[in-house]
Amino acid sequence: MEEIEKQKYYGRLVLQPINAVPTDSLDCRPAIVMKGNQIHCQRCGAITSSRDGALPDHQFYCRKCINLGRVSTLVQLATIPEPNNFVANQSYLEWPGKLTAPQARCSKAIINSIDQQQNRLLWAVTGAGKTEMLFPGINHALQKQKRICVASPRIDVVLELFPRFQEAFPQAKIALLHGRSPAPYEYTQFVLCTTHQLLRFYHAFDVLIIDEVDSFPYAMNPELHYATKQARKLQGSTIYLTATPDGKLLQQSRQAKLATSYLTRRFHGHPLPEIKVVSGQNWIKKLRKGRLPSPLSRFIKEQIQAQRQFLIFVPKIEVLPKVLEALQQVFPTVKVLTVHAADPERVAKVQMMRKQEIDALITITILERGVTFPGIDVAVLGADDAVFSMAALVQIAGRVGRSPQRPKGTVLFICPMLNRNIKRAQAQIKFMNRKASEC
C-alpha cells in the first residue's frame, strides 16, 4: 500500500466488504458481534435487539450509527494504528491576545494534564473565554507531535470554532469534519469535528478536547460516550470543557477521580447574575385567554423603561405564537419576533437581534448557548418544565451580564412551582460565585 493510501486508515475505522482481499497493512475486525439475540456494534458500542436490526438471510445491522454509513455483518472495520508521523515545529501559535491570570492558571493545568496523560475537567463559567485558554495546550501538543482533536456535540459550535482556531494556528492544517460537510476526509494532525464524527476514529488521538460536554446530544447518548473512549489512544488525555457539569462528570470531580480546574470569574471579573424565581400560577391559562402573566408584564415594562433588549424562553414551540400574540396586544410598541430550531429564518432573526433592530426574541431552548447579546435580560416562562435541564437553566442564566458595560442583569424564572433542576441551577451559580470570591 502507498503511503497516501494508508493515510486514510491511520486511526480511522473504514468500512470494507467482508469478502475484500486481505492486505498485510490493514487490521481488520468484524463490525458486528452477535451475542444471542443481541447485536453488538463494534463501531458505536450500541447493543440492540436482533429483531429491529435484521436483514434477510441471517445478516444484521446496527441502526444506532446508520447515519455514518451502515455497519452490518456484511462489512468489516479496517484500520491502521496511528503512527504520529508529524513534523515537529517551533511553534504553531500566532495569537496576539493575552490570557488573564486565572485563564493562564487553567491553561497551565491543561498542559500538565497533556504531559502526564491524564484527564481533566475544565469547569469554566459562561463567558469565561474557554477557547482562548486552549490555545497554549493545543500548541504544546502539536509541538510534541501529538495528534489532537477538538470535538463538540453541536455543529454550530464547531463551525464557530473553526475560523478562530485557523486564525490562531495559521501554520497548522486543520481538518473540519461534520455531517453536512461534503469534503472528503483528509489526514491531519489537528482535527476539529462534531462528537458524532468521533465514531469514525479508533485510537487516533493523544489529546481529545470535548467542548460543551453537557449539551444535547452528547449528554444523554451512550454511543457518543463510547466514541470518545474509542477515538482516543489508550494512553492519552481527554479534556472536558463545560460551564455546567452534570451527572457522572460532576460525581467523578467531587470524588477527586477527575482532576478539575475552575474558572469561576468571567473575563470582566464580575460574578454571575443570580436566578430570581417568582411564582406564576396558571400562566398557560392566562396565555390562552390572551393575557400575559403579571410577573412577565412587569418584567417587560421595566425593559421598556430602561430601553434594554430581552429574551423570553418558553418550554414548547406551541406556546411561541401565543406569547407573541399576547405580548403584542399588551405592548404594541415592542418589536419582537419568535425563533425556534426549525425556523428557516433562524440565523437572520438572531442577526437582527444582534444589530439591535428588534427589542426581543421569544424562543425555545436553542438559544441557550453559544449566542451573546450584550446587556440583555432574560425571562423564562414555565422554568419547571422537563425540557429545561439543570445545565440548560444555568446556560440561560449565563446569557445575562456578558458585557463589561453592563455586567449585571435580571434572570427571571416564572413557574408554578420550584423543582430540582431550578434549585440545582441556583445552587450551582451560587457555588461558582462563592468560589470566585474565595480566590
Added chain:
Amino acid sequence: MLKSCLLCNRGLNNNLDLSFILSFRKITPKLVCEGCITSFSTLVDHKTCIRCGKLSAILECADCQQWNDQFVNRAMFQYDEAMRNFFQHYKFQGDYLLRKVFQDQFVNFIQKILKENELIVPIPVDESTMTSRGFNQVTGLMEGLDWKDVLINQRSNDSLHQFQRSRRERLQQDSSFILKSGCDISGEHILLVDDIYTTGATLRQARTTLLRNGATQVRSVTLCR
C-alpha cells in the same frame, strides 16, 4: 413497542384509551408519528392517469401519451420530497426496518387490486447491490404476500444504476432482465411490483422480458409514482 417514531425519532404516544381497551381489539403498535404520516401524499381516491397512476387532471398524462402503449400501473403515493427522503434512508442508507412503515398498507393495496388468476412478481435487484445492501427493497415491502421470483436483474457491476441515468438514456436501454432458468410463465397473468415508478422504463423492460417468454398479460403496481 417502539418508543420513538421510526422516521423522525420523536417520542411516540402509544397510550391506550379506555374505549379501546374495552373494545378488545388487537393492539397494532404505532411505528410512525402523526406528523410523519401526514407528510406523505396519497394517490388513493385522487384523480390519476389511467395508465401510470400519476396524479393527473387529464385522463392520460403526457408521459403516457408519449409512450403510447397499453401499459397499466397503479401507485399508492406520490414520489415527492418526503418520499424521496424516506427512500434515501430505507434504500440507499439501508435501514431495512423502515420496510415496516408502508408494509401493511402496501400489502393491503396489492391484495385489493389483485385478480384471482394473477401471479405476483417483484422486480429483483442485481447481485452486487444485493451483496452490499443485503436486501431487496421491493420484497421487503411485500412481506406476507405470495410471490414468485422469476426474473434476474443482470445489470453488470460497472454499468450505471437507473437513478444515475437521464430519462433519455433510460428509455433507450435494452432490457436488463432475463427469465430465471426453469421458470415457466407461459399463459400467466402477471402483476409486477416495484418501489418507485419514475419514467416507467424499468417496469417496461421487465414486462418486455415477461411477454417474450410467454406471459399473456402484464401490469404493475408501485408504492409511489
